[in-house]
Amino acid sequence: MIEFFQHPFAGITTWSWKYGLGSDTFQIYSYYTIGDIFAYLTLLFPASKIIFAYQVMIILRMYFAGLSFAYFAKHLRLQNSTIIVGAMIYIFNAYLLYANVAQPFFTTAFIIFPLVILGIERILQGKSAFYLTFVFSWMFINNFYFAFILGLGGIIYLILRVLFNYRKRLDYWVTFKKLSFASLTSLLISAGLLLPEILAVQSSTRAGSLFANGLKTYPIYYYLALPSQLINGGNRDFYFWSALGFSSIAFFGVCFILLKYKRYPLLASTFILSFIMLLFPQFGALFNGMMSPSNRWTLMLCLPLSLAVSELLEKLPTLSDRTMKYLAYLTFAYITVVGINYYFQNSEKLFIPIIFLLVFLGMLFWIRYGKSIHPYRLANGLIIANIVLNAIYFETPYNGGFANEMLPNGAYEKLLKNRYGGLDDDIAPSNTFRVSTISNNFFLAKDFKMYNTLNEKLHGLSSYYSLQNQYLGDFSRNMQNIQYETNVPLREFDDRAILLNFLGVKHLFAQLNQPNDNKIPYGYHLSQSTRLIHDVNQKASKNQQMRRYTTNYAFPLMYWQNKVITAKQIQSLSVTQKERLLSQGVLMTKKDATGLKRLDIKNDTVEVPFKLISDRGNIVDPSNLQNSDKNETYRIVLNLEELKRTKQLPKNSELHVEINDIKYTPFSFKKQIQFEEKNQADDLTKGLLASNDRLAYYKYFRYHVLKGSPDMSYNITVNSKLGAETIAQPRQSKTSFFKIVNNGTMNLGQFKTLPDSLKLTLSKMGTYNFKIKVYAQPFTSDYQRDVKQIQKHAVKNLSFKQNGVSGDITTDQLGVITSSIPYSKGWKLYVDGKKVPLYRTNQAFVGFKLASGKHHINLVYQIPGLKLGLTLSVIGIILLIFSWMLQFKKRISI
Structure with a gap:
């Protein structure tokens, strides 16, 4: 972007070779960045201050979110003091705490949504459609994903508002024309960005995902946790992105609105409808573009919840004794429900919300019956204290806070400089080849991964972006890449030599004494290494060294075949x-x-005959494998004698285990617990007195409830002496990372002589049905x-x-x-x-x-849809100007 402003007549970069194998630059940035006006403000800062600029933009976004709420609430004629309280609720919740640290762009939706509702309200009041046109245009330009969510939210508001307030006095035809004008004109104005974005999504790996990840209902743990989610501002679980977590006073705001539903039918119906929507994954999938059940739509709940608190404090001095009693009763009923759940799914992060729930209850009674001189200052002070303590639980290093996941100052620059231990210094950068690391080997720190090499001089094979090339994803899946993810379609391609050669990977980097450090693909020879750092306790397994492997078999970027x-x-x-x-x-x-x-x-290619044998000694049929003991393992015993007899025993070959048509059926909830109890009773390794039948039942009952059992996830892991590979079916709770896995090809490494056997492990009990074949791919002079x-x-x-x-x-x-x-x-x-x-x-x-x-x-x-989109944008702007001139002329004539 800086290059474009420095040299505007040089054109824009439409394709970059640095994004993995190369990608459409618009497709990479359109999902979150291109339409974000705050992102462009960072251009006002020097490159050396980009982190500071990022932090300033977070504060600026939050300020404008609060300003947007205040602007909206002012139209409801609320007092300034209660508006400030509502704004504090609006901008300080668990969702925004997460967003401002991980993805600040999410905050922009909080700025736009109140303006969308206000624009719709103006049209319902018979006012001009130009205001809504402007807001809709910003909404569509900002991001199509949030535009879809906010658009659906606006439609729901429109329906409810008309139903409760405008049903009998609305000029439907005039209203329809104004809404249609605002929608159509804003779509045209924003088409320059919106149309390429839509085409990018349709041609990405996200297209065609399973609706709601196949869920009919959520797992039990979701429903158990849902009641406490409302006030648990220190919560980071975000089950299916049901990100609530407000200051505890929000509970009283909801109760007040529901108790006074006749006075607030719109807010009351919003809360009831939202609660119903939170119960079923289909609604989450609907708001998530008909894909995974992600309840990010709950960001819109921040507006009615904050308004509910403002309305409560506004009417608090006039509330009846009966209403106050109901608030007290509901509080203790709520604490009972949350408390019972605590003993099942205990979390210390609930203590602060519950304490403040009682504190706010006392505050409400104090303001209502006492003689508080500055009641709203008291409320605001307590809310700030609640928010601060929630944030401490959310952010601080202890108890798994978000701070543990943040890089220390200067760490990223250090990583860019030393990622490969300096072994990349003598490699001239080029778009003609790529580099990679050995699978699962490159350790940065716990829970840290680095898929992208955007700021490095070398082009990495792997890349992590929201929108990835659909065809590249298809290629990866058709080649049964076990590392495939929607956002990371290639990764290291399981170190398969021919595929790495085909994709132009010239150099591989590996860390000594990390997983798969010996699983070096064929043709890659050690070309350079760093100094060996010996462990201070003389443990060879803890020695450290970076190694670079280079091949002469990398395919050119473009080549001719006949x-x-x-x-x-x-x-x-x-x-x-x-x-x-x-x-x-x-x-x-x-x-x-x-x-x-x-x-x-x-x-x-040589197919290797084998037998699958349990560690219990019996031959196993993989087409009907019942695993009732989670400790049971299996061995793939290769029949090398048969290959010798037929003179097919290969040397210097890569060994693949191909597993197809995988079907996993978990045992029922009851049966799983029975098997767990039986396995514990039969396990005498911990002593005869260690068995406790009642405790075992509760332990396994609780474990499987909190894990969402039974579910369709499983892991099939195969180990060789060179490394371990896993075919993993993720849980449906993985939202956009969910995928249906029914096959996979595992590369166990390159062997001069094939091993006698491989170890196979199943992660979960249940019935497995799959087809398994073992292939050796020899590398001869023909290759x-x-x-x-x-x-x-x-x-x-x-x-x-x-x-x-x-x-x-x-x-x-x-x-x-x-x-x-x-x-x-x-x-x-x-x-x-x-x-x-x-x-x-x-x-x-x-x-x-x-x-x-x-x-x-x-x-x-050429970016698909860009020319047509820009043409439509020009038409939209002309239409808007023409309409405004007609409106202006009409006003003058009057």
């Missing part, structure tokens, strides 16, 4: 066999492959020859620009240029100055046919 493969040819092949074909031909659709030579597939041929046919003289890449190549026959550049509809291809059709090759990458001869290739990237 053989193609169609989906029909490979439909019966294993994933390992398909992986091997990446060095022999190019996968294309049958239609796109017309006129090109087909590859004569020759399989050199080396294939790679050398690819490197020989690389596109030469690559020149990288802000919007693409160009290069030269000479071929002697018709073939295909393929690449590891992620495919997108935004790519345009020009060969010798003429536009040529592009194809999606190898499932996810840019490719095209090329006739024989000498050619200059120019790939140009």
Whole structure:
């Protein structure tokens, strides 16, 4: 962005090679950043003060959120003193405590939402639609995701407001025209950003996710925790993003509104409807764009809750004795419910909210019946004290506070400088190759990961962004990458040598004595290492060293192939066999492959016979495996004698375990507890007197309730002497990180001689049904020859620009240029100055046919929908100006 303002006529960077394999810059930043006006204010600060600027923007955002609430509440003719109290509730809650530390952009929705409601209210009162048009335009430009949430919230407000207040006196046709004008015009004005954003989402890995993660109801622990969530401002669990956590006085605000529902039908119905919506995951999924059940819509509850507190304090001096008694009764009933749950799901963070609940109850009675000189100052002081103590629980290092997850000052700069121990200093930066680390090996600190290499000179394979290329995700899943995540589609690709070569990974970095430090892929040799740091206690397992491995088999970024493969040819092949074909031909659709030579597939992958044997000594059938003992493990015993007999025993091969058609059925809740009790009773390792049947039942009952059992999650882990790999089915509570996992290919490492057996472990009890096969992929001279041929046919003289890449190549026959550049509809291809059709090759990458001869290739990237969006924005602005001029002329004539 700074580069654009410094050189505005140089154009914008539409494609960057630093985002993993490369990505649309708009797609990367559109989800949270591009439309955020506060992000641009950081440009006023020097680069050296960017962290300070970030902190200033947090304070500024919160100030404007409070200002927005105050502006809205002023229209309700509330007193300034009660508005200030409400504003404190509005801007200091668990949701914003989290947002301002982790994702300050969320705060902008708190600024916009009161303005949206006020704009709708103005139209219902017969006023102009221009105000709502401005607010809607800001809402859409700011971010389409929150625009969707706030838009639905606005619709609900409109329906309820009309139902309770305007039903009989509203001019429906005029109101409809004004709302339609505001909606249509704002959509047009914002189309320059909104349309590319929508297209980016539709072409991302987020598209097509399972509605509500397949949940019909939430797990029991969610319902148990829900009552306390209202006032637990130190809470960070945020089950399914049901982020409430207000000052304890919010409880009395809700009770007051519900007790006076006839006076406040809109607020009362809002609370009742919100409570119902919190009970069912379908509502969370609806507000989350028909995807995972994320209750981020609860951010809108901050407005009515804060207003409820303001209304309570406004009417407090006139409340009846009966109302005050009800408030007291409801308080002790609420404490009873929360207290009972505490003994089941205890959390010390509830003590402060409960104490302040009683303090606020006393305050209400003191203000109502006493002679408090400055009642609202008292209320505000207590609210601030409550907020501060909530924040202490939320943020401080002890008890797992958020401060534990924050980097010390200067830590990130230190990481950028020393991430690879200086082993990257002698590597010249280039867009033609990538680097990576060994899977699960690179330890930064507990719970810290670094997927992105945006600020490094080298381009990392992995990347973590909200919107990732859909085709790249499809490629990763089709190759059964066990590390695939929606936001991180590749990661380290499980250290599979051919895939790393194909993706252009030239250097790998590994830390000594960290997981998988010996699982070095084929062809990567130790090229440099740091000084070995010996453990002070002389424990070799604690020695430290950084190592760099380099290969000569990395594929070029763009290269020519003369053989193609169609989906029909490979439909019966294993994933390992398909992986091997990446060095022999190019996968294309049958239609796109017309006129090109087909590859004569020759399989050199070896299927290894095996038996699955329990550590109890019996042979196990994986198609119906009942695991009733969580301590039971299994061994995949390889039949190497059979391979010797048939002269197929490979040497120097990568060993893969492919597991397909996984179906896991957990035992019922009752049955799980029975098996747990039985296993404990049979376990004599802790002594005969250690067994306590009653305690065991409660312990396992509580454990499974809090874990949400039974659920569909499981882990299947396979260990070799070189490392361990896991196929993991996440819980449905993982919201946007949830995925359906029914297969996976695990790379157990490169072996000169295959091991006799592998260890297989199942994480949970239940019935497993899966198909398992073991493959050895030998690396022979044939593979080396294939790679050398690819490197020989690389596109030469690559020149990288802000919007693409160009290069030269000479071929002697018709073939295909393929690449590891992620495919997108935004790519345009020009060969010798003429536009040529592009194809999606190898499932996810840019490719095209090329006739024989000498050619200059120019790939140009245009952000999909940007031109059309900007055109619509201009039309929207013209329409708004024209409408305003007509309105102005009408006023003058009157």
